[in-house]
Amino acid sequence: MTGTDEFGLVVLVIGLVGTGAVLSNRLSARLRVPAPAFFLICASVAAQLWPRVTLLQFTTVTRVVSVALAIILFDGGMHIGWRRFRTAAAAIVWVGxxxxxxxxxGAAVAAHFVAGMGWRLSLLLGTAVAATDPAVVFSVFGRREIAGRTGVLLEGESGANDPVGIALLAALLAAHGSAGAVGWHIVTEFVLQMAVGTAIGVAGGLALLTFMRRVPLPSEGLYSPRVLAGVLVIFGLAVVARGSGFLAVFVAGILIGDEPAPYKREIERFHSSLASLAEIVAFVLLGLTMRLSALGSAGAWSAGLAIAALLAFVIRPVLGGLVSLPVRLTRRERVFFLWTGLKGAVPILLGMMIAGSGIPGAVRAYQVIFVIVGFSVTVQGGLVPTLAHRLGIPLRTVEPEPWSLGVRFSEEPEGLHRYHVVAGSAADGSAVSELPFGEDVWVSLIVRDGNLVTAAADMTLRAGDDVLVLAEPDEAPALDRMFTAPRPADG
Known part of the structure; x- marks a missing residue:
């Protein structure tokens, strides 16, 4: 076989694998198992069957997956947006x-007594599996929408606590010396990463938004790659400044999410597609790092499944439940929130960092983490729709809308506003004529269930509607509250 033939074969195999990965989302919807579970399992099986072909360096995988997670977090931040985030900002930060x-x-205690690990290694393992994973959570809720604060809280927590877990693990790995010195180093390093990551995320997000709005480009196709380049700049700058790059891009995405900008729809679609590709790449690469035969020889199956069960049924419900008490949730919402603490790419990535630390028993800890993630993705993730139905959580599937109708403007239409009617807002359940609009406000178009609906005065709005409103710019704050803020208690 010539060099050209080998290259063609490699491209063919990559294309077939990519096609299979994309189509697996259809199988995922039928079996109600998150797509990342298929990527992870299939890649692990491939690594077992063809170990020479799938031999990868941990350093390479760590770097590629880190960039993939940065893309996923930025897209997740844009999906949440500042308007949704601010409704549960304090709760997200607190639980995160x-x-x-x-x-x-709690997971460290379980690792010490169940898996027989030393306290330092147990603490590292506990930190690795503590954070929920944005790739899995965003995948599970990709086509589903939860009414109320629960959806925002889950998405926000998955994006906020990953930087916390990553920063904490990095501080633990770098800490040496006496107990006092180790404790002080961990606290200062953790605070530094959080503070620097937040500051660069805010500054970088605002700068990127200004760049998007004020600097025109000669081609429509350049606008989306420009934003991607800006995201990589924010991530890299935060890391170089010893901050959390993951937190920085997540914050930047939140700030940009709701703001208008040229070709914003195209930018959002581009980054959504890129995040889906990043999810596939991350879980496939992580799966290729594990040989399934090694899990049995190290006793990782029994230890991993035991710790995973404790995490799902004891540690997060009890400890996480106590932490979430100040958060305003109903009992059913709290149960759903505590169950949906899914583990995924981030714990495995942190496990690779532990395995590369050279600490005795670190490789076994990585194998245990892999089993924990496998359980969480398949069992916990697969039961999310069923649990939502049993608890009566409003979890509806948002069907794709492949056809669009758009209007182009050479200048930003300052008087044109688009709002999504949030459940429980003043607009939800009110007729158009009943809303306290000013004389210069006009509802021009309503999109409901993917269809255009006449915006008549007696038309009753409901949660999930998209409403196009013509109004002066100074009317925007009041309109925003009307469509997104909860209805006052006095009605």
Whole structure:
């Protein structure tokens, strides 16, 4: 076989694998198992059957997966947006930080007594599996929408606590010396990463938004790659400044999410597609790092399944439940929130960092983490729709809308506003004529269930509607509250 033939064969295999990965999403929907589970399992089987072909360096995989996660987090931040995030900002920060810390402590105790690991290695393992994973959570809820604060809280927690877990693990691995010195190093390093990551995320997000709005480009096709380049700049700058690059891109995505910009729809579609590709790449590469035969020889199956069960049924429900008490949720919402603490690419990535640390028993810890993630993705992730149905959580599937109707403007239409009617808002259940609009406000178009609906005065709006409104710019804050803020208690 010539060099050209070998190259063609490699391209053919990559194309077939990519096609299979994309089509696996249809199988995932039928079996109600998150697509990342298929990527992870199939890649692990391939690594077992063809070990020479799938031999990968941990350093290479770590770097590629880190970039993939940065893309996923930025897209997740844009999907949440500042308007949704601010409705649960305090709760997201609280459960993202405090929840990660208490879960890490609980998982460390479980690793010490169940898997027989030393306290330092147990703490590293606990930190690795403490954070929920944005790739899995965003995949599970990709076509599903949860009414109320629960959806925002779950998506926000998965994006916020990953930087917390990554920063905490990096501080633990770098800490040496006496107990006091180690504790001080961990605290200062953790605070530094969080503070620098937030600052660069805010500054970088605002700068990128200004760049998007004020600097025109000669071709429509350049606008989306420009944003991607900006995301990589924000991530790299935060890392170089010893901050959390993951937190920085997540914050930047939140700030950009709701803001208008030229070709914003095209940019959002581009990054959504790129995040889906990044999810496939991340889980396939992570799966290729594990030989299934090694899990049995190290006793990782029994230890991993035991710790995974404790995490799902004891540690997160008890410790996470105590942390979530200040958060305003109904009992059923709280149960659903505590179950949906899914593990995925981030714990495996952190496990690779542990395995490369040279600490005795680190490779076995990585294998245990792999089993924990496999259980969480398949069992916990697969039961999310069933649990939502049993608890009566409003979880509806949003069907794709492949046809679009758009209007192009050479200048930003300042008087044109688009709103998504949030469940429980003042607009939800109110007729158009009943809304306290000013004289210069006009509802011009309503999109419901993918169809255009006449915006008559007696038309009753409902949650999920998209409403196009013509109004002066100074009317925007009041309109925003009307369509997105909860209805006052006095009605």
């Amino acid at each position: 930080v405090a929840g990660t810390l208490v879960t890490a402590a």
